[in-house]
Amino acid sequence: MKILVPVKRVVDFNVKIRVKPDGSGVDVANVKMSINPFDEIAVEEAIRLKEKGSATEVVCVSIGPPQAEETLRTALAMGADRGILVGFDGEMEPLAVAKILKAVATEEKSDLIILGKQAIDYDCDQTGQMLAALLGWPQGTFASKVLIEADGLTVTREVDGGHQIVKLKLPAIVTADLRLNQPRYVSLPNIMKAKKKPVAKKALEAFGIDVRPRLEILKMAEPPHRKAGVKVASVAELVKKLKTEAGVLQ
Amino acid sequence: MTILLLAEHDNASLKDATARALTAATKIGAGVHVLIAGHQCRTAAESAAKLEGVAKVLLVDAPAYAHSLPEPLGALLLSLAPTYDVLLAPSTSSGKNVMPRLAALLDVMQVSDMMAVIAPDTFERPIFAGNVIETVRSKDAKKVITVRTTAFSAAANRTAGAAPIEALNAVADPAISSFVGEELSKSARPELTTARIVVSGGRALQSHDNFVKYIEPLADKLGAATGASRAAVDAGYVPNDWQVGQTGKIVAPDLYVAIGISGAIQHLAGMKDSKVIVAINNDADAPIFEVADYGLVADLYQAVPELTAALAKAG
Numbered sequence: 001m002k003i004l005v006p007v008k009r010v011v012d013f014n015v016k017i018r019v020k021p022d023g024s025g026v027d028v029a030n031v032k033m034s035i036n037p038f039d040e041i042a043v044e045e046a047i048r049l050k051e052k053g054s055a056t057e058v059v060c061v062s063i064g065p066p067q068a069e070e071t072l073r074t075a076l077a078m079g080a081d082r083g084i085l086v087g088f089d090g091e092m093e094p095l096a097v098a099k100i101l102k103a104v105a106t107e108e109k110s111d112l113i114i115l116g117k118q119a120i121d122y123d124c125d126q127t128g129q130m131l132a133a134l135l136g137w138p139q140g141t142f143a144s145k146v147l148i149e150a151d152g153l154t155v156t157r158e159v160d161g162g163h164q165i166v167k168l169k170l171p172a173i174v175t176a177d178l179r180l181n182q183p184r185y186v187s188l189p190n191i192m193k194a195k196k197k198p199v200a201k202k203a204l205e206a207f208g209i210d211v212r213p214r215l216e217i218l219k220m221a222e223p224p225h226r227k228a229g230v231k232v233a234s235v236a237e238l239v240k241k242l243k244t245e246a247g248v249l250q
Numbered sequence: 251m252t253i254l255l256l257a258e259h260d261n262a263s264l265k266d267a268t269a270r271a272l273t274a275a276t277k278i279g280a281g282v283h284v285l286i287a288g289h290q291c292r293t294a295a296e297s298a299a300k301l302e303g304v305a306k307v308l309l310v311d312a313p314a315y316a317h318s319l320p321e322p323l324g325a326l327l328l329s330l331a332p333t334y335d336v337l338l339a340p341s342t343s344s345g346k347n348v349m350p351r352l353a354a355l356l357d358v359m360q361v362s363d364m365m366a367v368i369a370p371d372t373f374e375r376p377i378f379a380g381n382v383i384e385t386v387r388s389k390d391a392k393k394v395i396t397v398r399t400t401a402f403s404a405a406a407n408r409t410a411g412a413a414p415i416e417a418l419n420a421v422a423d424p425a426i427s428s429f430v431g432e433e434l435s436k437s438a439r440p441e442l443t444t445a446r447i448v449v450s451g452g453r454a455l456q457s458h459d460n461f462v463k464y465i466e467p468l469a470d471k472l473g474a475a476t477g478a479s480r481a482a483v484d485a486g487y488v489p490n491d492w493q494v495g496q497t498g499k500i501v502a503p504d505l506y507v508a509i510g511i512s513g514a515i516q517h518l519a520g521m522k523d524s525k526v527i528v529a530i531n532n533d534a535d536a537p538i539f540e541v542a543d544y545g546l547v548a549d550l551y552q553a554v555p556e557l558t559a560a561l562a563k564a565g
Contacts, residue, residue, distance in 0.1 A: 130354035229543035
């Protein structure tokens with residue numbers, strides 16, 4: 001079984017996001033970039049499936065600027081076998097990403113695609129589902145457990161009321177939720193080894209896919225800030241304020 | 251403008267998320283059709299027909315739709331799509347699952363987590379864990395949208411009458427997925443995303459037993475839903491469906507009580523639209539106090555039982 005893991009380079013989750021003064025976008029100049037945390041979980045899951053003998057090869061793909069190669073190297077240092085970098089500078093929408101990933105998955109003859117349930121920058125939560133639709137494959141989204149069996153895949157999903165377990169025919173798509181696994185720390189020898197692993201570079205034009213955005217961004221703004229309230233000295237004061245001032249207790 | 255809203259229901263009853271998404275739908279245009287796809291779900295359809303703003307209910311009753319699996323449900327939505335300009339669903343786990351699948355089949359870029367309607371083609375949505383709000387105009391002929399339900403109030407019931415219910419046939423199931431089982435948390439408490447009051451605990455609770463001993467009695471006294479920070483869920487103190495935050499549930503109750511929660515950005519993203527926030531934490535510098543209306547710097551193991559007792563005394 002060949003597993004494909006798409007990974008996205010995003011603003012690190014610890015960075016305080018600032019909107020450009022003219023509201024045209026988010027200021028990402030000189031901020032720390034990292035692998036999307038949900039994608040990191042997806043990479044870990046693919047590697048574990050390979051270590052268990054369920055998979056033969058783990059290929060990672062990223063669509064992004066030349067620096068996205070660092071994101072791929074992170075995945076390779078974790079244990080992925082090789083990388084594919086599709087060159088693109090800017091923000092590509094999930095629909096266009098899914099179209100390119102479909103072409104990559106078809107060429108790679110992937111049997112299983114695992115990716116993060118959403119990227120922590122634009123929070124769309126669409127790419128996996130769209131890719132499944134375009135390929136005509138089943139999808140196990142928000143996965144907290146994945147089991148490969150002789151006749152398919154059993155996925156435990158995190159849903160609003162608890163968990164749902166579904167059985168999917170292969171090939172299939174899985175999107176990783178937080179509790180699927182705890183990604184490993186990358187060791188220095190593995191970082192060195194990853195430098196020698198192959199990363200194939202592909203030009204976007206070679207795909208012949210229209211990636212122009214369908215959503216025109218008119219404005220970006222920071223939400224109204226909530227003002228800090230008051231500190232109360234005791235439980236009695238708290239109860240009194242909730243009753244009289246806040247009016248939230250009957 | 252024709253609009254189809256995919257309803258959230260459990261076959262027996264209609265979820266509050268549907269009535270909230272309906273309010274969003276009516277801001278885009280009038281005369282909303284509501285799709286109830288499920289199995290033995292006529293009562294849910296009858297509830298939907300009573301909502302103000304619903305012009306027609308489409309009822310598709312077949313075993314394939316019993317658990318909202320996105321493969322058969324996506325195929326059904328695709329078959330209905332040609333007659334609609336806008337297709338939307340609440341941003342619940344099933345709405346988030348199926349709508350992007352539909353969008354891709356229609357070659358449409360979805361607007362996720364829509365929180366305000368500016369114009370029928372222009373919407374606001376949160377990005378970067380709610381730290382930025384973007385305004386987007388959809389250039390697609392059809393719009394596919396998921397709705398952030400906490401941003402809209404629930405549509406009311408009609409004072410009289412009901413919209414017509416039209417039964418439709420199922421479409422072919424792609425038969426590539428099947429339902430195996432589910433483990434749903436059973437609770438007598440209100441549902442987290444729609445509760446008027448939420449009591450949440452963090453890592454400072456230290457154990458599952460302390461959630462039972464400190465958080466639950468306070469929640470029961472207040473008639474509140476229970477929630478937790480990601481740290482408490484990851485530590486295994488409480489189940490995953492308790493998680494409030496960007497990657498868990500987004501809540502906006504009248505009163506949110508954060509106990510032993512420091513206030514990581516991703517937690518704040520899930521609750522900062524609450525009307526009144528109370529924080530109890532022994533660390534006076536915890537970021538949660540920056541968003542709390544009322545902060546109490548105290549040891550939760552003393553303050554919480556005291557609060558529960560004070561509320562009991564006050565009736």
